[in-house]
Each structure stands twice: as structure tokens, then as C-alpha cells.
Amino acid sequence: MTPSQFRTWAVQQALPLWAGNGFDSGRKLFHERLDFNGQPIDLPALRLMVQARQIATYSRAALQGDYAAGDQALSCLEVVERRYHRADGAPGWIFSLAPDGRPADCRRDLYAHAFILFAYAWAYRLSGDKGLQTRAWEASVELREIFHAQNGGFLDAAPPYDAVRRQNPHMHLLEAYLALFEATGNEVYRNFASELVELGIGRFIEPNTSLLLEDFDSNWKPLEPFGHNRAEPGHLFEWSWLLQEYLRLYADAKEADKIHGVAKALHQTALVHTNGTVPAVIRNGVAESGAVINADTRIWPQTEFMRSLALTVPKQKLETDILLASVLGNFSTCYIPASLHGGWIDRLSADGKSVMDHMPASSLYHIYGAVCELSS
Template sequence: MKSFAFAKAWAKESALPLWSGVGFDMARGLFHERLDFDRNPIALPATRLMVQARQIATFSRATLAGWHRGSETVLAACLANVERLYHRADGHPGWVFSIDPNGKPASRVRDLYAHAFIVYALAWSYRLTGDPHSIRLADETLAEIDMVLAASHGGHLDAAPSDDPTRRQNPHMHLLEAVLALYEATGRERDLVRAGALVELATSRFIDAESGALLEDFTPDWKPLEPRGYNRVEPGHQFEWYWLFGEYRRLGGSVPEEVTDRLLDFGLDHGIDQESGLIVDAVTESGSILNPSFRSWPHAEGVKAFVTAAKGGQEGAAQMADHLLASLVTFCPDMLDGGWIDRFDADGAPAVDDMPASTLYHVMGALFEAELLAGSERLG
């Protein structure tokens, strides 16, 4: 894979040292949320659970892969801090959304997206350390999701308390990712059964039968939020779900090929800007562009999708994975030495002035998948 060797060296020599060094607050024992373009931490009024969970999972994976050394003790201490500061921090079931600089709850909302990522982090932490407490806490968290975020018509509420009735696919996607990681860590049938329920929800509710596109937003009973032709579709999520369905199959589940093929085709046909070759942020189910800007993460998810397609023997998929990995690298200029410009506007100008730590999860996820094919004859 032409772009892989360079990207792996960049990750090992620049990105992982940056985000475990300057990107980690030794005084608090937590990861920083953002760095400026001079690689200095940015003081924020709140630190989100989601970011801590993503970083713990990512560095656990990097350590297991041999890409990063000396982090086991730091990660274990960080996870212990996260549990102490976020889990039932206000005396109620679940994890608070964020804490203030003094370690007190800043937002007491129970957020499905954040809960999914702490389960994901616990699964990867267990694979690194073998500590059974991680599995016990993951199970407790899943039980709290079922209790605190219970919803009718399948799936879960996005958040509680909340006055927003919109149901979203995105946190359910990451919950599927989390329970698949948990199943791979434990081998327990019940985890795969939970994953299967989320796959069924996606195939029956999230995917538009006419276009094959996976929609983003829904009414409380899982009807498309907008009239036909006006619903938001994120090409990056087309690719991310394609990869997740592939993971579910790899672990023993089943998804019709017609469903996954249409996801990939829609992303290719409508999600890629013909002039730049980059993935646009959002379109509609009819293919009209909603947001012509470009973020880094869809390219990472595209790499994962086309690696999966290449492993399945799809012609041209390996070359597309390499193209998208090269595109992802353009978001990580040398001057930032392990950092990134997370978003460009439609004209190709930077649309942000800082570096979010949460991007590392996407970038490293793409590289871990790309390594599965690196060196293969199918990649030329």
C-alpha cells in the first residue's frame, strides 16, 4: 500500500508521541481535548467523557499493535481517573457527559454516544491489561444504557434528560462498534446478540430502501426526519457502516450483500467531490450536496471500508483505499508534526484553528485496518 509506510511512520514517530505527551495532562491524569496549531493545550471549561474514552481505546490498540510503548501504567491510571470522575459522579446511574476543571460534573446529561465509547474503551483496555474489572464495568454500563436511555420503537434515546425528540443513527453505530469490540474481547454470545439487534435496527430503520443510503436523523418512531430528498446523509457514515457490517460478518453475523454493496456504491457515487477527490461532509438521499466542506474523519472511514472490500476481493477497492489514505494524509501537514487540520471549506481553505484530540481515533483506526493489507500483492 503506497501511502501506508509513510502514514505508519508519521503515526509512530509524530502523532502518538504528540498526543500522549503534550496531549496528556499529567496533573489531572486525563487527556487534553484540543491543541492549538503551535501544539499547546487549549484550556476549556469542560472535558468530555467521549474524548477520554477514545484516547484510552486508541492508545490501548496502539500498544497492543506494538506502535506505542510505555503507556500501560498511564492508561490504567487514566481509566481509573475517568471512572472516578465520570461514573455515577452525581450519585445516579450512568456516566456524566463532562467535568469542569475542578473535576466536578459540568454536564450531568447521560449521552448514548459517550456511553458507547466508554464501553469501547473498556473492551480495548481489557485486551491490553486483562483486568476483569473492565468487563464488569462495561456490563454495568450496558445495563445503565438499557435503564437510563430506554426508548420505544427500538434502539435508545440519544440523551437523558433531553428535550430534543430527534433520534440519530450515529450513537447507535458506535454502540455497535463497542459491543463488537466487547464480543471480540470476551467471546460471550450475549454480546454478539446485542450487536445483532443493532444491525437489525440499522437495516430495518436507518437505511432508505429506495436509494440504499443510510440516513442520519429520525422522528421518535424512526421515520425519516425530513421529506424525501431533504434528509441528511453523511458519506463518511456510509463507509463506516460498511466496515462495521463487515466486522459483524467477520465475527459470525450475517448482513445481506445487497445492503452493504448499495451503501458503498452510494458513498462512491454521491460522496466524492470529482474535482478534489475528497469526501464531502453531507449530501441528501437523492445525492444533492448539503455540506460541500471536507473533514478528515470520512477519509479514515473510507480507508476502512475499502480495505474491507479489498479483503473480499472487490476489484479496485485496494487502490481506492490507498487513494483515500493519501487524501487523509493531506489533512496532517508536516508543519503540525503529528497534528491535523480537521476540516477544510469547499474552496480547500482550513475551516478550523485548532486540533481536536478525538480525530486520533479515526486516523489510527484507518491505519490499523490498512496494516491488514499492507504488503499484499492486491495492493500493488
């Protein structure tokens, strides 16, 4: 599979599948799961995060001219605003919605709030609706009030359900701020992004190994003793790409050379942790020692690998093209087999067998992001 064939598959099969069978036209909300026959699976709750990811993806696809479901995405956003925002009378967005339209889970989740900002960014770019720009700002203000933490960054949830601080929601909040800055030109979002870049470089990355760690205590110290902390190579690629996006949008950023160096180090470190497999496969988890602690794979780290490879400097292009061809070939065979007609296998065991009986909608955001980067 070539990058062009990957794009064709996404545009002609994946996007139509999830805008068709993957959309509940009655509720005007996206389904979270399809079975391997492409049929919806009813669930007791629909998460805000999934709705926001699909809204952003289809807004972006419409803007790119890849798939004309922009009106569907904007209509879904209207329903999401009405059903999820302050649905229980309190500031912020509920976590999930029950089939009868009432709140299923009222917790406030930073990860989900980051994605609603991301959805607003792409919806605004598509529509030009100033009301969306205003509501995005209001949602950003709410987020910073709800999840405020005393010692940098944000709480994972409000009220907190544990004392662990996680890098993952901060990563996606950085992505949302960058998208909002590019969409609106409001430099406040770029300043917010700068805060998260500083936090990421200063706290999340273990300096001796260049591994981006996942979990921390309330003071941003690694949760476990050295050698026992978890890292996900897919997130190293994701952060590498985001840091380069930050520099693309802020070329004269403070310590730009340092940030570029960190982005390169994250990419190279993640590549080392493919564990020497051919073709390169990104495993779910490693320890600081380099030992693989979760040899299973998911679809999203493979797409983040592709997205990071797309930014490789020209002098390494031949080597990168060979690696990318190998990765895409394995991807087309193992994760998006033709028998699924635009669907995917999200998780594989260490020996390459599917460990799920459905396909989650949330993967489309990662897949289409890789498609766009490979095509740019």
C-alpha cells in the same frame, strides 16, 4: 503516501504528540484540543467521549506494539471511572468534567456511554483485568436501563433534550458491542449487536437510494419529507465497515448474505457521492436527491473511506489500490501536513481552506482505526 508511511507517521508522530502534549499529567486526563503549535488549549469542560476514545486508542496501540502508552491509558481510565461515573450520585456517566474536578454537565448521553464501553473493551484486552470486564458489563446494564426506548433502539439522551432519534450513537454502540464481544467472548454482546444491525438495516437506510439517513422522529420515521433528509457519506463507509466486522465475528449470522449485500451497497453509494472529484474527497453531507448540501470536509470521513477500502474484495484490488493511493496522497497533503508534526487539520471548507484554529483529540480514534485496518 503509502499505507506503510501512514502507519509510520501515526506511530512516530501522532501517537507521541497526543500522549505527550495532549495529556495533562497533573489530572491524568487527556486534553481535548491542541493549537497548531502543538500546545494544549484549556477548556471549561472535558467530555467523557474524548477521554474514552483516547483510552481505547492508546490501549489498542499498546496491544498492537505500536506505542507503549498502555499504562497511561489504564491510569486515565481509573480517573475517568472515579470522576465521571455517578459523579452526581445518579446512575450512569456525566457528560463532562470541570477543571476543578466537579461535574460540568450532568446529562446522560448515549454517544458518550457507547464510547466508555468501547474503552472498556480495549482496556480489558490490554490488561486482562477481570474487574474491567465486570465493570464493562455493569456499565452496559446501566446504559440499557437509562436510555431504554419503547419502539426499538435507545434514546439519545436522558432525560431527552428533543424528540429526534439519531443513528450516530447507535452506530457507535454497535461498534462497542462488537469490541466487547471480541474482547470477552460473552455472546450477550453479540446478541445486542444483532439487535442494532437489524435496526440499522430496517430503519436507517432509505431503500430507494441506499443512503443511510441521520435523523428520525420518535417512531423511527425519517424526520423530513423525502428528498429533504440528510445523509453523511462518511457514515455510510463506517456502517459498511461495521457490518463486515459483525460478519467477521458472526459468520453464521442470520441473513448473512443480505447483511453483506447492504455493506457493499453502502460502500458503493458513498463512493458515488464523492461527487466525481479526483482525488475522491468525502463531503460532509448530501440529500436523498444526491445533491451536496454541505461541501465542506472533515478528516474522519476520509479515514472511514480508507478503512472501508481496505476490505475491498481481492478481484477489485488493483482498482482499490489506485484509489487508495490517490486518497492517501491527498490526505497527507491536506489533512496531516508535515508542518503539524503529528497533528492534523480537522475541517476544510469546500475550497480546501482550514476553518478551525485548533486540532481536536477526538480525530485520533478515526485515524488510528484506519491505520490498523490498512495494516491488517
